Amino acid sequence: MIPHECGECPIRHRAVCARCESDELELLDQIKYYRSYESGQTLIWSGDPMDFVGSVVSGIATLTQTMEDGRTQMVGLLLPSDFVGRPGRDSAAYDVVAVTDIVMCCFRKKPFEEMMARTPHIAQRLLEMTLDELDAAREWMLVLGRKTAREKIASLMAIIARRDATLNKNGTRGPLVFDLPLTREAMADYLGLTLETVSRQVSALKKDGVIELEGKRRVTVPDFNRLLEEAGDDSDGGMLI
Amino acid sequence: MIPHECGECPIRHRAVCARCESDELELLDQIKYYRSYESGQTLIWSGDPMDFVGSVVSGIATLTQTMEDGRTQMVGLLLPSDFVGRPGRDSAAYDVVAVTDIVMCCFRKKPFEEMMARTPHIAQRLLEMTLDELDAAREWMLVLGRKTAREKIASLMAIIARRDATLNKNGTRGPLVFDLPLTREAMADYLGLTLETVSRQVSALKKDGVIELEGKRRVTVPDFNRLLEEAGDDSDGGMLI
DNA sequence: TTCCTGCATTGATTTAAATCAATCGCCCCC
DNA sequence: GGGGGCGATTGATTTAAATCAATGCAGGAA
Known part of the structure; x- marks a missing residue:
């Protein structure tokens, strides 16, 4: 409309x-x-x-x-x-x-x-x-064919964080905060996983301090390079945009 | 040259x-x-x-x-x-x-x-x-994210068979014969598998009569629709080209 | 011929993720 | 306030594929 x-x-x-x-x-x-x-x-x-x-x-x-x-x-x-x-x-x-x-x-x-x-x-x-x-x-x-479940989740988080930062023109400094636009099931369909595995790996990344969660959807990434490491990406690819 | x-x-x-x-x-x-x-x-x-x-x-x-x-x-x-x-x-x-x-x-x-x-x-x-x-x-x-190892191999065979048929203008009738252009390792890299799994699944498809092998590389597909079924594809998608 | 060497196969075992199953928490509606 | 329902979490078990490990086989060189 x-x-x-x-x-x-x-x-x-x-x-x-x-x-x-x-x-x-x-x-x-x-x-x-x-x-x-x-x-x-x-x-x-x-x-x-x-x-x-x-x-x-x-x-x-x-x-x-x-x-x-x-x-x-x-x-x-x-x-x-x-x-x-x-x-x-x-x-x-x-x-x-x-x-x-x-x-x-x-x-x-x-x-x-x-x-x-x-x-x-x-x-x-x-x-x-x-x-x-x-x-x-x-x-x-590459994500679908070769990454582990944990790396897949981290990769998805990195993609969404990066996109969110470009759209909203957030600076690259400080912790990133964004909302997951997808349900656990949709994340599973994205990554070629089951929703149970998605849930487990999200919990694991949270337990390990890679991400913080507020509710089910709001994510904080305290250290983006750490997230990239978990995603199995080049650690120097930390440039947003 | x-x-x-x-x-x-x-x-x-x-x-x-x-x-x-x-x-x-x-x-x-x-x-x-x-x-x-x-x-x-x-x-x-x-x-x-x-x-x-x-x-x-x-x-x-x-x-x-x-x-x-x-x-x-x-x-x-x-x-x-x-x-x-x-x-x-x-x-x-x-x-x-x-x-x-x-x-x-x-x-x-x-x-x-x-x-x-x-x-x-x-x-x-x-x-x-x-x-x-x-x-x-x-x-x-879809192949990488959701198909089983057997389906992946069948999908790859179907892709190569289809391509070969269009390139060489073979009719869609009768058994298809083509050469695999890839080593087992390259097939594994294509499909997100290990080369051992590729080898096992190729052997299994051969044992089940889905494909026939002459040497390691030359493949015969007696029934293309059967191959498509094994690939998990729509069986009516059997049109070559 | 015999010995390499590089691909491929086959077997035994481990493991990551799927599956099966129960429970939770939140929101909405009656 | 008490269901009902949906999404999410967590646990127990199974299973498909990875890993570890031998062995096979064809082609080329000595």
Whole structure:
């Protein structure tokens, strides 16, 4: 809801439209429309026809794959400015589920594809975003394939902490505080674990002082480099951003 | 080696240049150069400065990540026509290792980037290829996160069989025959397993008649749908291509 | 031929994580 | 205030895969 001018859009400079000039933005403005969904709602079912693409304006959603017997693996975590859908593809390849209430800025696929063909700025930006996603997916593959349960949890905490710090422009000094956007079960789907293992390893990291918990969701990281060590990452990769 | 005209290039219609018109191709022709590497050679070290990008012309290479303690995960399998390197990035993010002798068609990064800015056909094709890679990476995440060792092996066999069938235009009828391009250890790095587990599960699939082996590398799949079932995939996804 | 050497297989044992199961704590609603 | 329900925690046990350890096998060199 809350439709607005592109000029004052919160994701103006990070979404697929980031590179657009004001005249290009005006064209997009004409074909865009907003949709909002409630927490828990499935925006898109895998295999269904997809007649639109769009950007997450606010809220969080997940991209998941499900096997016939019900095993599920999260394959993407969609944050504000992330793009949903693939130009040139007719049916959705993954389930998209809202984790919080969410607002999307949508375009019907056909007009968007035409616009993309005429506007290199959009295609350029989409390429850049897709390359970033591919890097993230490959990082994630290392986590899934080779890390222990404890390292997986620490890695996830580090990813969320890092993202939170960039979004909210917190300095890199001092303890980091953030809220987990995911339930234990969603964390398990993210990491290829069971929710019991997630719970145990979160408790273990807490017991060992790597993280502090306030309630189930609010996390404090007193020493980010310590967290990175636990994640099995290069300890000198402590740069936020 | 064996430099040639783009017009008679084996990957002309599938690589990053696929969409180029003959005049664009001529420009690429002027800035391209070939490099060849021997099996086992590391083409690129993670973290090293990357001053070129390029396409695999022939042969196979792997993209791998390594943790400090030596654990490694393959994050990409590079086949003829696949693109290596990321425009806009200065240093390599992954190790690239030749699995067979390999020939690359290279471009210095700077001229390629300039060319890309002027030639939408290249950027378009690169976007398409990157989106395909992202899909493959997400498929792979499901394999790594949720499949059993047996399912992982069956999934890998299915991927290679499918690829081989498209490359060599074998019909979908009858038993499929192909060569494994990877050692047991490389398969383990691909699937997040140990080489012993790979060996055991290959033997088990053979014992159960899902695959037949001639030597260590040559595989026959008598019933592709059976293999897909073992991989935990939709059994109706049996379409090759 | 015989001896390497590098991959691969197979076996015995350990172990990390899954599974099965009970309980807790919090919020909401009646 | 007393359920009911959902997410989370914790415990006991099982199990799939890792680890540790021999052995096999094919190809190349001496």
